[in-house]
Amino acid sequence: MQPAKQDIIQQLQKEVLAMQRLKRGAGHILSTGLREVEKAFPDQAFPLGAVHEFISNAKADAAATSGFMAGLISQLMQKSGTVVWVSTRRTIFPPALAVFGIDPGRIIFIDLWRQKDVLWAIEEALKCSALPAVIGELSELSFTESRRLQLAVEQSRVTGFIHRYNPKSENITACVTRWKIQPLMSETGSMPGVGFPRWNVQLLKVRNGKPGAWQIEWSEGSFKQVAGQDISVAAIQKRKAG
Amino acid sequence: MARRQPALREVPFVLAAPEHGRMVIKAANVPAQEKGIDAGMVVADCRAVLPSLQVFDDKPDQAGKLLNALAEWCIRYTPAVATDMSDGLILDVSGCAHLWGGERPYLKDIIVRLRGFGYDVRAAIADTIGAAWAVARYGTSSPVVEAGLQADALLPLPPAALRLEAAVLEHLRKLGLYTIGSFIHMPRSALRRRFGQGLLTRLDQATGQEFEMIQPIQPAEPYQERLPSPEPIKTAAGIEAALQQLLEMLCRRLAAEGKGLRKSVFKCFRIDGVVQQIETGTNRATRNAAHLFKLFELKIANIAPALGIEVFAIEAGMVEDIPVTQDALWDFTEGGNGTAIAELLDRVAGKLGVQAIHRYLPDEHYWPERSVKTAASLAEKAQACWNPGLPRPIHLLPDPETIEVTVPMPDYPPMLFRYKGELYHVSKADGPERIEQEWWLQRGLYRDYYSVEDRKGARYWIFRAGSYEQGDPQWFIHGFFA
Structure with missing residues (x-):
């Protein structure tokens, strides 16, 4: 009786996911190399064809967020493909992306001044199914605007990353996840110097999944989870997940 | 030149260009020629002869362009017009002259109109190109040579009328053969031995014993389509339908010729005589009607139809060849999605300006601000390598x-x-x-x-x-x- 019930629940879960159009296409799986993080997602896989939201409040956090996004994008691009990076005030220094395994020449930057234009450009880019990913940098994103973006990716299966730097309010959006990335002290052992980039990755919200926080390092071209005490898991679990 | 500035018609003027450090006359008008000034003379000498002489700079390819334009203008007289060397036009008038009431009125019409523009023209009609050429340039009597009589018309003309090389002409002059009539009846073998095959060929071409071809000019047909509407159109939906139809017509033609357009203008001719137009440009040549429509669609709101639009027209301002291999060359995405991305960027550039789009390539500088350069095009490949070994901030x-x-x-x-x-x-x-x-x-x-x-x-x-x-x-x- 017990296994049968388990099967029914799994079956129902799959149907619910399909209804919510979160079902991924065949052979379209992103291997982040982060087993623990993937467990937080529905279906145990990083959601593609969805819009992810990143929030940062300080310049150092913004750089860490860009680094983490670059790591994800390099996996998505898989040495080929072109991504579009739309922003209002771009600070990305293209040569640094090479560290994350991205050929910076494959990134098309669209630099705009007005928030309205940025949203339009992001939406147009998200509709272009030839792109594996689109990155948008802007500060404010209302629920309606995020809904439009989410509807665009449901058609085109493009993965969108929205990086909100210093937003006025962390309002509810229609994005499937909300992340917050902060830099952590790098580990060099007894050696002098600065080590590999290391972040405290917080998954604050995830639709149909379980939020969490992990310490992650980028080294030798891939993500590695660092065993360490979680800094803010407790704080997150107190919050109601969206 | 005289056409643009009527005041120059009566004044002697010349066109001159520098040659070996001197200003040498390249062309002179009739009043100047009457004073003894001709091409090849030095401007300083001519100024001594005629202090009031006006001198203008000669643009090297202007004469050729002008001749081509005149040839295109002459298509009103016959479909086959060719340019001849640097100063002549050859018109194949077979079956055309009767429309003007015969050869004489036909010729007169051409001459009068061209003279009206201010050109100094001479013309002749003959059975052969060679005879017409000779009579037009050296003829003194009738400009129309009757059928079959071209040999007679040639007899009193100088040998230069046969389009011969300078060396042959000099040779003939030395031998005292000043008219064509003085050697036309000589034995052919003797002529060939002394003057070469060229003289005989030219002679045969003039008399009609040898065939001669002309290379008619091909006037470029503009990439343009028009669509009149039975009733004045005022709605956006109507404009969109017209635009779509025009784009399909234009793109069909472009596809047949293996070309694509970079710039296009959509014109709406309103009832009240005002022309409304919108323009688009693309990053690379395209003939995808759906994509072009999307580009225009963003600007349709700028058209004010007022009382209604009666004629729509689309013009391709800039047309380029689309090589078949281009997709592969351009495509730095391996999946062959280059076109879709280029079209996305066209839309962005069309709405927000092309200066918003950047792509970066490595440059061979260590100085951080100079270590990247903006790629000029989507197709540009990196000349240097990115160096992930250097610590660079994101x-x-x-x-x-x-x-x-x-x-x-x-x-x-x-x-x-x-x-x-x-x-x-x-x-x-x-x-x-x-x-x-x-x-x-x-x-x-x-x-x-x-x-x-x-x-x-x-x-x-x-x-x-x-x-x-x-x-x-x-x-x-x-x-x-x-």
């Missing part, structure tokens, strides 16, 4: 910002620094990486870059401009590492 400030530091000793990274009023304690540091000024581009102090990490784990790229030996150097923050 966020770079557009300009380095000053910081205040506490440094234990020279050539050491700072212990703490103050940036925008906030204090940062450095716990780990790497460096220095010295980047020298490129003296051939810019003078100034070198930079010693350090990557430092503060107690919270944030990583910064800071540098010292110059050294402590040269006084108190400034420190700057230049970027943030991931």
Whole structure:
């Protein structure tokens, strides 16, 4: 009786996911190399064809967020493909992306001044199914605007990353996840110097999944989870997940 | 020239160009020629003869262009028009002259109209190109040579009328053969031996014993489509339908010719005589009607139909060949999605301006601000390699910002620094990486870059401009590492 019930629940879960159009296409799986993080997602896989939201409040956090996004994008691009990076005030220094395994020449930057234009450009880019990913940098994103973006990716299966730097309010959006990335002290052992980039990755919200926080390092071209005490898991679990 | 400035018609003027350090006359008008001034003379000499002579600069290809334009104009008289050397037009008038009421009125019409424009023209009609050429240039009596009588018409003309080479002409002159009639009846073998085959060929062509071809000019057909509407159109839906139809017509033609357009103009002719137009440009030549429609669609709102539009027209301003291999060459995405991305960028450029789009390639400079350059096109490939080995921050400030530091000793990274009023304690540091000024581009102090990490784990790229030996150097923050 017990296994049968388990099967029914799994079956129902799959149907619910399909209804919510979160079902991924065949052979379209992103291997982040982060087993623990993937467990937080529905279906145990990083959601593609969805819009992810990143929030940062300080310049150092913004750089860490860009680094983490670059790591994800390099996996998505898989040495080929072109991504579009739309922003209002771009600070990305293209040569640094090479560290994350991205050929910076494959990134098309669209630099705009007005928030309205940025949203339009992001939406147009998200509709272009030839792109594996689109990155948008802007500060404010209302629920309606995020809904439009989410509807665009449901058609085109493009993965969108929205990086909100210093937003006025962390309002509810229609994005499937909300992340917050902060830099952590790098580990060099007894050696002098600065080590590999290391972040405290917080998954604050995830639709149909379980939020969490992990310490992650980028080294030798891939993500590695660092065993360490979680800094803010407790704080997150107190919050109601969206 | 006289056509644009009627005042010049009566005044002697010449066109001159520098040649071996002198101004040599390339062309002279009739009043100038009457004073004895002709092409090949030096301007200074002519000025001595005629102080009132006006001199203009000769543009090398202007005459050719003008002749081509005239040839295109002459298509009103016959479909086959060819240009002849630098100063003649050949019209194949077979079956055309009767429309003007015979050969004489036909010829008269051409001459009168061209003279009306201010050109000094001579013309002749004959059975053969050679005879017409000779009579037009050297003929003194009737300009119309009756059928079959071209040999008679040639007899009194000088040998130069046969389009011969200068050496042959000189040879004939030395032998006292001043008219064609004086040698036309000589034995052919003797003529060939003395003057070569060229003379006989030209003679045969003039008399009609040998066939001669002309290469008619092909007037370029503009890439343009028109669509009249039975009733004036006022609605956006109507304009869109017309635009779609026109684009399909134009793109069908472009596809048949293997071309694509880069710029196009959509014109709406309103009832009240006002022309409304919208333009688009694309990053690369395209003949995809759906894509072009999307580009125009963004601007349709700018058209004010007022009382209604009666005729729509689309013009391709810039047409380029689309090589079949282009997709493969351009496509730096391996999946063959280049077109879709180019179309996306066209839409962005059309709405927000092309200056918003950037792509970066490595440049061979260590100086951080110069280490990337903007790619000129989507197709441009990197000439250098990205160097992931160098520590470079993911966020770079557009300009380095000053910081205040506490440094234990020279050539050491700072212990703490103050940036925008906030204090940062450095716990780990790497460096220095010295980047020298490129003296051939810019003078100034070198930079010693350090990557430092503060107690919270944030990583910064800071540098010292110059050294402590040269006084108190400034420190700057230049970027943030991931």
